[in-house]
Amino acid sequence: MKASFILAGLLVLFSGCAAQDTEIGSFSKHLNSPSPVKVGLIAINDFHGALEPPGRTVSVELDNGTVAEVPAGGAAWLATTIDELRARHPYNLTVAAGDLTSASQLASSLFLDEAAIGVMNRIGLDLTAVGNHEFDRGWQELRRLQNGGCEKLANREPCAVEPDFAGASYEYLAANVRMADGSTVFPGTALRTFGEAPNAVTIGFVGLTLKGTAELVVPGGVAGLTFEDEAETINRATTALDEAGADAIVVLIHQGILTDPKSQPNGCADAAGPLLPILPKLDSRVDVIISGHTHWQYICDWPSGDGSKEFLLTSAGFHGILATDINLSIDPQSGDVLSKSAENIAVRSPAFGDTPIEASLPPVAPRADVKEYVARYVDAAQAFEDRPAGHLSQTLEESDDYERGGALGRLIADAQLAATRENGAQIAFMNPGGVRAPLRPSPDGALTFGQIFRTQPFGNVLVTMTLTGAQIRQVLEEQLADDRDEVQILSPSAGFDFTFDRSRAEGQRIVSLSLMGAPLQPDQTYRVTVSNFLAEGGDGFSGFKLGTDRQIGLSDLEALEAWLKVTPPREAPIQERATEIVGSAHL
Incomplete structure (x- = not known):
């Protein structure tokens, strides 16, 4: 999205570099565009406090063309998977599309989902959209989860396991959730820059929940809040991010689609659902849409409303059974997104019940610090569990x-x-x-x-x-x-x-x-x-x-x-x- 340099600017740039490059033909080398900056985004959605493996599988296509059902999920295994994906990308960011908390496993829910926040802190989440379930205990309690502290704002005692609960180290985004005074309950957008100047690139993020959130939570918990139209919010934020220097626009939206149940995690066959009417209305400057809410997994290129480009549309299912590995290549001179691709990666965890382990896809090792942290909460909840x-x-x-x-x-x-x-x-x-x-x-x-x-x-x-x-x-x-x-x-x-x-x-x-x-x-x-x-x-x-x-x-x-x-x-x-x-x- 950057404006092109004029010729005079190029000549000044070249003259400043000539003393450091005396090889014949160096001028022609400088005429070449700088190398694209490659950024990896690792995305999840609808974690719902799934601290332990949830007893679910995901379909994985093997090298021989057959499909195996692989046990998946669990916070410690998710942490390892995200670490492995980060290692693929010198520049990376970890993001989510909402509903990290509430409707959670007992060990998280009993303690007001402070455990889910602590897990995401340890995993290294950077940004997340709010989802409808984030408002289940009211927006004031959600702010406590962001900012920390032990003020009692819900039906259970806070800080029961961690007396010094410090809140989320990542940032909630809520571009379409407005309070009575017109301000948003959390910031709506964020900018992140990757690479070294003058060849750095900036990605703008807008995060939001579905417009119908007020109908999906106890109304008293969102009294005084207004949930605005998704497309209008995204387009308004896209313009602001573009003007602020964003080269790429990534939407984190807690709304999604449904696909053919037999579809593999990296397809969008027979797409339907509430996100579809929103997509044609979006500004074509949007590049990636990371979605959630429907608990479905999919990846596809979806045409923009004006037909000028395709959005990369992704979702990683729910309960941390998948993580989406997104690759962006951005030209730092023009600001153009040269390519974008994604793949849903199974969070391979131990077998459960009579579900076999595919020999070629053994479980990843659980990350020790996250496993130990989860165990603290599971132990605290054990008397209730059994x-x-x-x-x-x-x-x-x-x-x-x-x-x-x-x-x-x-x-x-x-x-x-x-x-x-x-x-x-x-x-x-x-x-x-x-x-x-x-x-x-x-x-x-x-x-x-x-x-x-x-x-x-x-x-x-x-x-x-x-x-x-x-x-x-x-x-x-x-x-x-x-x-x-x-x-x-x-x-x-x-x-x-x-x-x-x-x-x-x-x-x-x-x-x-x-x-x-x-x-x-x-x-x-x-x-x-x-x-x-x-x-x-x-x-x-x-x-x-x-x-x-x-x-x-x-x-x-x-x-x-x-x-x-x-x-x-x-x-x-x-x-x-x-x-x-x-x-x-x-x-």
Whole structure:
């Protein structure tokens, strides 16, 4: 992006160098452009406090063309992988696209994710965008994680393991998150320079979260904040960074796409999702878009809206199972990005369960200091981790349908209904975005508190309210509204069933509603239980805010544990309760 030197400037430059270069032809050598400056960016996203290996695999294509599933993740193994990637690049920076904290493993979440911050400090993270989950405990608590200190701003005691918690040594960027006075809650952009003058290059970074963040967190935690449009924010920041001398523009955005589930980590086959409508609106001066939020892995060149270039678009999945190795080559004279490429690298960790280790891809060595640091928090959480918490008849995985919570979501809804019957509850709803991990009981069906915590790590409480049948229909219509970034089909409790048809006009897509086999009556009132997150309009379900006669119940975890503490083990609710039909007749 730099302006070209005029000829007179070149002659002055050459005359100053002539005394040091007396070889014949030295003038012609100086006419050549300086060598490109090569910068490596190592990127992650959606770490979610995954201190220990999360029991997940990634697909890796082997030299012979076959694909192996490789155990991946864990902070100490991620640290080693990032160290190895840094070694490839004399100039490098480590960055992230949000959601490093919250919805975390027990050992991190119990201690307000101070452990996740400490891990990222030791790994050497430089910059990160904020994500929606960074606001789960409120923006004041997020500022504490950035700045350090032990002020109690959330529901647990801070500094329980590290009395001198100093906060993040890296910088949060939040270009589209504004406070009431118009300032951003964190800086929006950053500039980093690589190389030696006059042949140095500067990369500008803009970091932001998705515009819909306020709908994905407890509203009270973001009261007074405004989340601005993503494309407008990026374009405004791009102009400012360009004027400040940036040669390349890198966007760290907590929003993403989905691809074909069978796609390898370095492709974008069948791309869809909420980031796609944003990309054509972006300034063509953007070079790289490092994304997240959807927990998907992909790399591709995506055309700019005006067709003048292609953006490099990347995401490294979630839970630290991948790290993206990005290569930029920049001409220090013209400021042009000459080439850009990326590869998702598996964070190879030890085998788990019956997952074999591919002989050609053994685990990397865990970095000792990070492993020791994680162990401090794991040991502190052990008493909570191992406590018996009930029985389940079979393993319930997270739903492979992004929109639904599956049988696990229905199990949680049943637990919440049972826990609030004394408050008059007749129906309970569970949002699929709140189901965060599978439940995998031991052979005798036993589950631990650590297991159920990973499934519901947010610490929500249950709210039972009164809604009319018409208001319940309104809430369920909100699932399918045309302007939703992400469709989420609520999981209902046993006895409540509904059908829907997406082909019908907006507002008329719920075809039928019934409770215990009887149609819901529009004017009749019903007692409905949801989490406080949904009760305050989370996930875009504003209809729940209409509920009256509210009563606060147990926490969601207490409800689930009480439901599972039965003998014989609790049976899984396999039968669908929300059924999609196509081409239904209008009622």
